[in-house]
Amino acid sequence: MADPMKIRAQMKGDVAEVRVLMAHAMETGQRKDNAGNLVPAHFIQQVTVEVGGKLVIQGQTGTSVSRNPVFAFKVKGAKAGDKVVVNWVDNKGDKRTDEAAIAA
Template sequence: MADPMKIRAQIKGDVAEIRVLMSHPMETGQRKDSDGKIIPAHYIQTVTVALNGKNVVSGQTGGSVSRNPVFGFKVKGAKAGDKVAVTWKDNKGDSRTDEASIA
Protein backbone atom coordinates (compact mmCIF):
# COMPACT_ATOMS: atom_id res chain seq x y z
CA MET A 1 0.00 0.00 0.00
CA ALA A 2 1.34 3.35 -0.96
CA ASP A 3 2.03 6.08 1.56
CA PRO A 4 -0.68 8.67 2.21
CA MET A 5 -0.85 11.77 0.03
CA LYS A 6 -0.22 15.17 1.46
CA ILE A 7 -3.09 17.48 0.55
CA ARG A 8 -3.07 21.17 1.28
CA ALA A 9 -6.18 23.14 0.45
CA GLN A 10 -6.38 26.83 1.24
CA ILE A 11 -9.06 29.34 0.46
CA LYS A 12 -8.10 32.65 -1.16
CA GLY A 13 -11.15 34.81 -1.80
CA ASP A 14 -13.62 32.35 -3.31
CA VAL A 15 -10.93 30.18 -4.89
CA ALA A 16 -9.55 27.10 -3.20
CA GLU A 17 -5.94 26.34 -4.02
CA ILE A 18 -5.34 22.63 -3.78
CA ARG A 19 -1.86 21.14 -3.78
CA VAL A 20 -1.32 17.40 -3.64
CA LEU A 21 1.90 15.50 -3.08
CA MET A 22 1.73 11.79 -3.91
CA SER A 23 4.26 9.17 -2.95
CA HIS A 24 4.92 7.08 -6.06
CA PRO A 25 8.01 5.84 -7.97
CA MET A 26 6.61 6.83 -11.42
CA GLU A 27 8.87 4.37 -13.30
CA THR A 28 8.66 4.99 -17.03
CA GLY A 29 9.63 1.48 -18.15
CA GLN A 30 12.55 3.05 -20.04
CA ARG A 31 15.20 2.89 -17.32
CA LYS A 32 17.60 0.01 -16.74
CA ASP A 33 18.99 -1.23 -13.45
CA SER A 34 22.69 -1.92 -12.81
CA ASP A 35 22.39 -5.36 -14.45
CA GLY A 36 21.02 -3.83 -17.65
CA LYS A 37 17.52 -5.17 -17.07
CA ILE A 38 14.63 -2.86 -17.82
CA ILE A 39 12.85 -1.66 -14.71
CA PRO A 40 9.15 -2.35 -15.37
CA ALA A 41 6.85 0.60 -15.83
CA HIS A 42 4.99 1.61 -12.69
CA TYR A 43 3.21 4.93 -12.82
CA ILE A 44 -0.01 6.68 -11.92
CA GLN A 45 -2.49 6.74 -14.79
CA THR A 46 -5.50 8.58 -13.41
CA VAL A 47 -5.94 11.31 -10.84
CA THR A 48 -9.31 12.65 -9.76
CA VAL A 49 -10.20 15.48 -7.42
CA ALA A 50 -13.63 15.83 -5.86
CA LEU A 51 -15.00 18.73 -3.84
CA ASN A 52 -17.77 17.69 -1.40
CA GLY A 53 -18.22 14.49 -3.40
CA LYS A 54 -18.55 16.28 -6.76
CA ASN A 55 -15.90 15.61 -9.36
CA VAL A 56 -13.93 18.76 -10.28
CA VAL A 57 -10.79 17.49 -12.01
CA SER A 58 -10.24 14.23 -13.93
CA GLY A 59 -6.64 13.77 -14.94
CA GLN A 60 -4.74 11.19 -16.93
CA THR A 61 -0.99 10.88 -16.51
CA GLY A 62 1.87 9.04 -18.18
CA GLY A 63 5.32 7.98 -17.08
CA SER A 64 6.84 11.39 -17.76
CA VAL A 65 5.28 12.90 -14.65
CA SER A 66 8.05 13.28 -12.04
CA ARG A 67 8.60 10.82 -9.20
CA ASN A 68 6.49 11.67 -6.14
CA PRO A 69 4.13 13.78 -8.24
CA VAL A 70 2.94 17.20 -7.17
CA PHE A 71 -0.26 18.65 -8.61
CA GLY A 72 -1.77 22.09 -8.13
CA PHE A 73 -5.41 22.86 -8.93
CA LYS A 74 -7.75 25.79 -8.31
CA VAL A 75 -11.48 25.50 -7.69
CA LYS A 76 -13.90 28.44 -7.69
CA GLY A 77 -16.88 28.74 -5.36
CA ALA A 78 -15.37 26.67 -2.57
CA LYS A 79 -15.41 27.64 1.09
CA ALA A 80 -13.52 26.80 4.25
CA GLY A 81 -14.51 23.42 5.66
CA ASP A 82 -15.34 21.91 2.27
CA LYS A 83 -14.02 18.39 1.77
CA VAL A 84 -11.42 17.65 -0.88
CA ALA A 85 -10.92 14.02 -1.89
CA VAL A 86 -8.08 12.99 -4.21
CA THR A 87 -7.79 9.54 -5.79
CA TRP A 88 -5.04 8.05 -7.94
CA LYS A 89 -4.80 4.73 -9.76
CA ASP A 90 -1.64 3.26 -11.26
CA ASN A 91 -0.89 0.83 -14.10
CA LYS A 92 -0.54 -2.08 -11.65
CA GLY A 93 -4.07 -1.61 -10.36
CA ASP A 94 -3.00 -0.02 -7.09
CA SER A 95 -4.97 3.00 -5.94
CA ARG A 96 -5.31 5.37 -3.05
CA THR A 97 -7.77 8.02 -1.86
CA ASP A 98 -7.08 10.69 0.72
CA GLU A 99 -9.16 13.54 2.07
CA ALA A 100 -8.57 16.97 3.51
CA SER A 101 -10.67 19.95 4.56
CA ILE A 102 -10.20 23.37 3.04
CA ALA A 103 -8.61 25.72 5.55
Protein backbone atom coordinates in the same frame (compact mmCIF):
# COMPACT_ATOMS: atom_id res chain seq x y z
CA MET B 1 -0.01 -0.56 0.12
CA ALA B 2 0.82 2.82 -1.22
CA ASP B 3 2.05 5.55 1.07
CA PRO B 4 -0.32 8.38 1.99
CA MET B 5 -0.59 11.61 0.03
CA LYS B 6 -0.15 15.04 1.50
CA ILE B 7 -3.04 17.34 0.65
CA ARG B 8 -3.09 21.04 1.42
CA ALA B 9 -6.15 23.09 0.58
CA GLN B 10 -6.71 26.69 1.43
CA MET B 11 -9.11 29.45 0.45
CA LYS B 12 -7.46 32.36 -1.34
CA GLY B 13 -10.24 34.88 -1.78
CA ASP B 14 -13.14 33.01 -3.37
CA VAL B 15 -10.89 30.40 -4.94
CA ALA B 16 -9.57 27.31 -3.18
CA GLU B 17 -5.93 26.52 -3.77
CA VAL B 18 -5.21 22.82 -3.55
CA ARG B 19 -1.78 21.16 -3.57
CA VAL B 20 -1.41 17.42 -3.61
CA LEU B 21 1.87 15.59 -3.06
CA MET B 22 1.81 11.92 -4.00
CA ALA B 23 4.32 9.24 -3.07
CA HIS B 24 4.92 7.17 -6.16
CA ALA B 25 7.91 5.72 -7.99
CA MET B 26 6.56 6.79 -11.43
CA GLU B 27 8.81 4.42 -13.36
CA THR B 28 8.72 5.10 -17.09
CA GLY B 29 9.68 1.62 -18.19
CA GLN B 30 12.66 3.08 -20.08
CA ARG B 31 15.15 3.08 -17.26
CA LYS B 32 17.66 0.31 -16.63
CA ASP B 33 18.82 -0.82 -13.21
CA ASN B 34 22.45 -1.39 -12.26
CA ALA B 35 22.36 -4.89 -13.73
CA GLY B 36 21.19 -3.52 -17.09
CA ASN B 37 17.65 -4.86 -16.86
CA LEU B 38 14.72 -2.65 -17.76
CA VAL B 39 12.81 -1.41 -14.74
CA PRO B 40 9.16 -2.21 -15.46
CA ALA B 41 6.83 0.73 -15.97
CA HIS B 42 4.92 1.70 -12.87
CA PHE B 43 3.04 4.95 -12.96
CA ILE B 44 -0.14 6.67 -11.90
CA GLN B 45 -2.68 6.42 -14.68
CA GLN B 46 -5.74 8.07 -13.34
CA VAL B 47 -6.32 10.89 -10.90
CA THR B 48 -9.67 12.12 -9.69
CA VAL B 49 -10.39 14.99 -7.36
CA GLU B 50 -13.68 15.68 -5.66
CA VAL B 51 -14.35 18.91 -3.83
CA GLY B 52 -17.42 19.11 -1.64
CA GLY B 53 -18.77 15.90 -3.14
CA LYS B 54 -18.50 17.19 -6.71
CA LEU B 55 -16.08 15.72 -9.19
CA VAL B 56 -13.83 18.59 -10.32
CA ILE B 57 -10.93 16.80 -11.96
CA GLN B 58 -10.71 13.53 -13.77
CA GLY B 59 -7.29 13.20 -15.28
CA GLN B 60 -5.12 10.71 -17.05
CA THR B 61 -1.42 10.87 -16.28
CA GLY B 62 1.50 9.10 -17.85
CA THR B 63 5.19 8.44 -17.63
CA SER B 64 6.21 12.04 -18.23
CA VAL B 65 5.16 12.93 -14.70
CA SER B 66 8.00 12.99 -12.17
CA ARG B 67 8.57 10.71 -9.24
CA ASN B 68 6.70 11.80 -6.08
CA PRO B 69 4.69 14.30 -8.10
CA VAL B 70 3.05 17.49 -6.92
CA PHE B 71 -0.22 18.67 -8.44
CA ALA B 72 -1.55 22.14 -7.74
CA PHE B 73 -4.80 23.63 -8.93
CA LYS B 74 -7.44 26.21 -8.11
CA VAL B 75 -11.10 25.47 -7.61
CA LYS B 76 -13.87 28.02 -7.95
CA GLY B 77 -17.06 27.75 -5.95
CA ALA B 78 -15.53 25.90 -3.03
CA LYS B 79 -15.77 27.08 0.54
CA ALA B 80 -13.80 26.58 3.73
CA GLY B 81 -14.58 23.26 5.36
CA ASP B 82 -15.37 21.47 2.10
CA LYS B 83 -13.83 18.05 1.83
CA VAL B 84 -11.21 17.46 -0.86
CA VAL B 85 -10.96 13.81 -1.85
CA VAL B 86 -8.08 12.77 -4.09
CA ASN B 87 -7.83 9.35 -5.60
CA TRP B 88 -5.26 7.79 -7.90
CA VAL B 89 -4.93 4.45 -9.63
CA ASP B 90 -1.71 3.20 -11.18
CA ASN B 91 -1.02 0.80 -14.04
CA LYS B 92 -0.57 -2.10 -11.65
CA GLY B 93 -3.94 -1.52 -10.08
CA ASP B 94 -2.55 -0.02 -6.87
CA LYS B 95 -4.68 2.81 -5.61
CA ARG B 96 -4.85 5.33 -2.88
CA THR B 97 -7.49 7.75 -1.62
CA ASP B 98 -6.86 10.57 0.82
CA GLU B 99 -8.86 13.53 1.94
CA ALA B 100 -8.49 16.89 3.63
CA ALA B 101 -10.72 19.78 4.52
CA ILE B 102 -10.24 23.20 2.93
CA ALA B 103 -8.75 25.61 5.45
CA ALA B 104 -10.12 29.13 5.71
